Amino acid sequence: MDHNGNNSPEYWQETAASEVARVFFGHPYMMEALGSLLPSMIDLRKAQKVLDVGCGNGEWARRVAKAYPHLHVIGIDTSLHLIQEAVSRATSEKVDSLSFYQFGTAQALDFPSESFDVVHVHSLASFISTVMWSRILDEMIRLLKIGGWLNIVDYEHGTTSSAAFNKLAAMGMAGVRALGGSLAPSSPTRGAAARLYGFLVDAGLIDVSYTVHALDYGINSHPGTRAFLDDFVVDMQNFKPFILQLGLLDGETFDALLAQTKSDFYLPDSCGYAYLISAVGRKEP
DSSP states (O other): OOTTSOOOOOOOOOOHHHHHHHHHHTOHHHHHHHSSSSOTTOOGGGOOEEEEETOTTSHHHHHHHHHOTTSEEEEEESOHHHHHHHHHHHHHTTOOSEEEEEOOTTSOOOSOTTOEEEEEEEOGGGSSOGGGHHHHHHHHHHHEEEEEEEEEEEEEEEEESOHHHHHHHHHHHHHHHHTTOOSOTTSSSOSOGGGHHHHHHHTTOEEEEEEEEEEEOOTTSOTTHHHHHHHHHHHHHHTHHHHHHTTSSOHHHHHHHHHHHHHHHTSTTOOEEEEEEEEEEEOOO
16 A cells, blocks of 8 residues: 555565665765765754755665664665564664564555655666656655755766776676666666756755765776675675566676686776766655
């Protein structure tokens, strides 16, 4: 049932690939690339409640709760495994005023209207189908208090000096398109990040703006890049069943490309980029 008591459509996509994606997009290296937890116009000093949709293992939610201990931060995700990990990490770090809940793929967000000062979501495109964008945006806006802010961050691949990685990325996008997850079928990207500004304007939000942030894959670009690439290669291995299930590559070819990617990424002259777009809008008084 949705919040109006009607039978709900399949709101969210929950697959092994989407779970891996949320862990990847919640990596601390991603958050550091953004420069701040939220856009500068969002003032959390007078806020009370923040919702993190698709919270993954809770990295962003924990950071916000630590920085603003007066807030009640709620993280939700369709993955029970990730919610359990988020709870475990928050407990071990003794973070207060933080709650995590699992929600079903076929349900709307089960909170009263106008409950939150801020709704945040990272990489929404990784766990909804393209036809659900308008419905999901409406649902998140419903949860905002009047004058509250919606912040959506999304990721798009650029290119790298590794031909092997570029091929794996192309196969991944072919899989996304096969599952109806691309807003730009003729593009090598999902196409969501570049459309976030328009989505928020069309949804009726005001004070809409966005910022673009580079994510550097060059091994010598930043002290934290090597650790990020270590985790990234592991995450790519976890995408193997998704690629094989769709018949995009055979296992031997995938393994060879991944091994070459790892070798290429650690060359002293390796380089590459992706980008993050952070779009924000306010619910009209």
